Amino acid sequence: MKVLYFDCLSGISGDMTLGALVDAGFPAAKLTSLPQMLYLPQVKITVEKVQRTAIAATKVNIFYPEEHVHRHLKDIYEILDKSELNESVKDRAKLIFEKLAGAEAQIHGTEIEQVHFHEVGALDAIMDITGVALAFDFFGIEEARVNTIPVGGGTVKCAHGIMPVPAPATALLLENFTIKFGPVEKELATPTGAAILAALAMPAAGIPDFKILKTGFGAGTLEFDEIPNVLRVFIGESSAADRRDTVWQFDCNLDDMNPEIIPWVIEKLIDAGALDAWATPILMKKGRPGFVLSALSPVDKHDAIRDLIFRETTTIGVRESKVNREKLQRASIEIESEFGPVKFKKIIRPNAEIHLAPEFDECKNIAQSHNLPLREVYARLQKIASEQKT
Numbered sequence: 001m002k003v004l005y006f007d008c009l010s011g012i013s014g015d016m017t018l019g020a021l022v023d024a025g026f027p028a029a030k031l032t033s034l035p036q037m038l039y040l041p042q043v044k045i046t047v048e049k050v051q052r053t054a055i056a057a058t059k060v061n062i063f064y065p066e067e068h069v070h071r072h073l074k075d076i077y078e079i080l081d082k083s084e085l086n087e088s089v090k091d092r093a094k095l096i097f098e099k100l101a102g103a104e105a106q107i108h109g110t111e112i113e114q115v116h117f118h119e120v121g122a123l124d125a126i127m128d129i130t131g132v133a134l135a136f137d138f139f140g141i142e143e144a145r146v147n148t149i150p151v152g153g154g155t156v157k158c159a160h161g162i163m164p165v166p167a168p169a170t171a172l173l174l175e176n177f178t179i180k181f182g183p184v185e186k187e188l189a190t191p192t193g194a195a196i197l198a199a200l201a202m203p204a205a206g207i208p209d210f211k212i213l214k215t216g217f218g219a220g221t222l223e224f225d226e227i228p229n230v231l232r233v234f235i236g237e238s239s240a241a242d243r244r245d246t247v248w249q250f251d252c253n254l255d256d257m258n259p260e261i262i263p264w265v266i267e268k269l270i271d272a273g274a275l276d277a278w279a280t281p282i283l284m285k286k287g288r289p290g291f292v293l294s295a296l297s298p299v300d301k302h303d304a305i306r307d308l309i310f311r312e313t314t315t316i317g318v319r320e321s322k323v324n325r326e327k328l329q330r331a332s333i334e335i336e337s338e339f340g341p342v343k344f345k346k347i348i349r350p351n352a353e354i355h356l357a358p359e360f361d362e363c364k365n366i367a368q369s370h371n372l373p374l375r376e377v378y379a380r381l382q383k384i385a386s387e388q389k390t
Contacts, residue, residue, distance in 0.1 A: 011188025
C-alpha cells in the first residue's frame with residue numbers, strides 16, 4: 001500500500017505541499033499543464049529550485065490576473081466537473097474543498113451552499129488543491145499521515161480583517177490533529193494546507209513504519225532565521241500493506257422510513273462501491289424505534305456514497321468520520337469438491353493459523369442446484385476445508 005507522511009517542519013500550505021510532491025517525483029510538466037486541464041488558461045504555474053536555510057527545496061509559483069470573484073462551492077465543482085481530470089482526482093479535490101466550505105460555514109454561521117470563498121476560492125487555491133489531488137493520484141497514495149503541526153503565532157490579515165493565528169477556519173480544520181504554537185510569529189498553517197490534511201490525512205504519533213521510496217521538500221515563500229521554511233513529505237510502501245487502511249464511515253439515524261426499504265439501500269450502497277453497509281436498531285428520543293444506517297467507503301468514493309444515502313433515505317443529515325481498519329491477510333482461492341471447484345476465503349491469523357471458509361453465494365448456488373439444505377452444503381465444504389489444512 002502506498003503511503004505518504006507529512007513532516008510539517010514549518011507548518012503546511014497548498015503551495016508547499018505541491019512543491020514537496022514535485023520534489024518527490026510528481027512531474028512538473030503535469031503540474032504546469034493543470035490550468036489547461038481545468039480550462040483556466042489565464043493561470044500560469046512555474047516550478048523552481050530554491051534554498052531555505054541550507055536545504056534545497058522546490059518552490060511552486062502560481063500567477064493569475066487580479067479578479068473580483070467570490071466563488072461558491074458549486075462554482076468550484078462546476079470547474080472541476082468540466083475539466084479533463086479523471087473522476088478520482090475530481091472527487092479528491094471536491095473533498096478538500098468541501099472541508100474548507102464546511103469550516104467556513106461553521107465559522108460564519110451559515111449553510112455550506114451559501115459560503116462565499118475568498119482566498120480559498122481564488123485561482124491559486126484552486127490550483128493548489130487540484131494539483132495535490134492530481135499528485136496523490138499519480139503516486140497512487142492510499143493512506144496519508146501527519147504528526148505534530150506547527151501553526152506559528154501572532155496575527156494574519158485576511159478577507160475578514162486581522163485574525164489570530166491559527167485563523168478560525170484553520171483551527172477548526174485541525175481539530176483532532178496535534179498542533180503546537182511557534183516557533184515563529186507568522187502564519188505557518190494556512191486554511192488550504194489544513195483542509196488538505198483534514199480531507200486526506202490521519203493523525204499519527206510519530207512516523208509510521210514503512211519503506212521510504214521518495215522524499216521531497218516544498219518551500220514556503222518566507223525565509224526564517226530560526227527554521228527552514230519547508231514541508232517535507234515521505235512517500236513509501238507500508239510494511240503492513242494488506243492489513244491497514246483508512247476509510248470513511250457514514251452514519252445516519254432513520255425513524256420515519258419504511259424498514260422494508262433498508263435492505264434495498266444497503267444493496268445499493270454495496271453496488272456503489274461501499275466496503276460494507278449495515279443497519280442497527282435503536283430507540284430514539286420520545287421512545288421512537290429507529291435504525292442507524294452505516295456504511296464504510298473508500299476515500300475516493302466519499303461523495304458517491306454520501307450522496308446515495310441522501311438520495312435513497314429520508315435522512316436530513318449524515319455523520320462522517322475517518323476510521324482506521326486493521327485487517328487480516330486474506331485471499332480468494334478455489335478448492336476441488338464433490339460439487340466441482342468452489343471459491344473459499346483464505347484467512348491468515350496473526351499466529352499464522354490458516355482459516356478457510358466457503359463463500360456464501362457459492363454455498364447457496366450449490367444448495368439450489370442440488371436441492372440440498374444450505375446447512376448440509378456448508379458442513380460438507382467445511383469438512384473439505386479442514387482436510388485441506390491438515
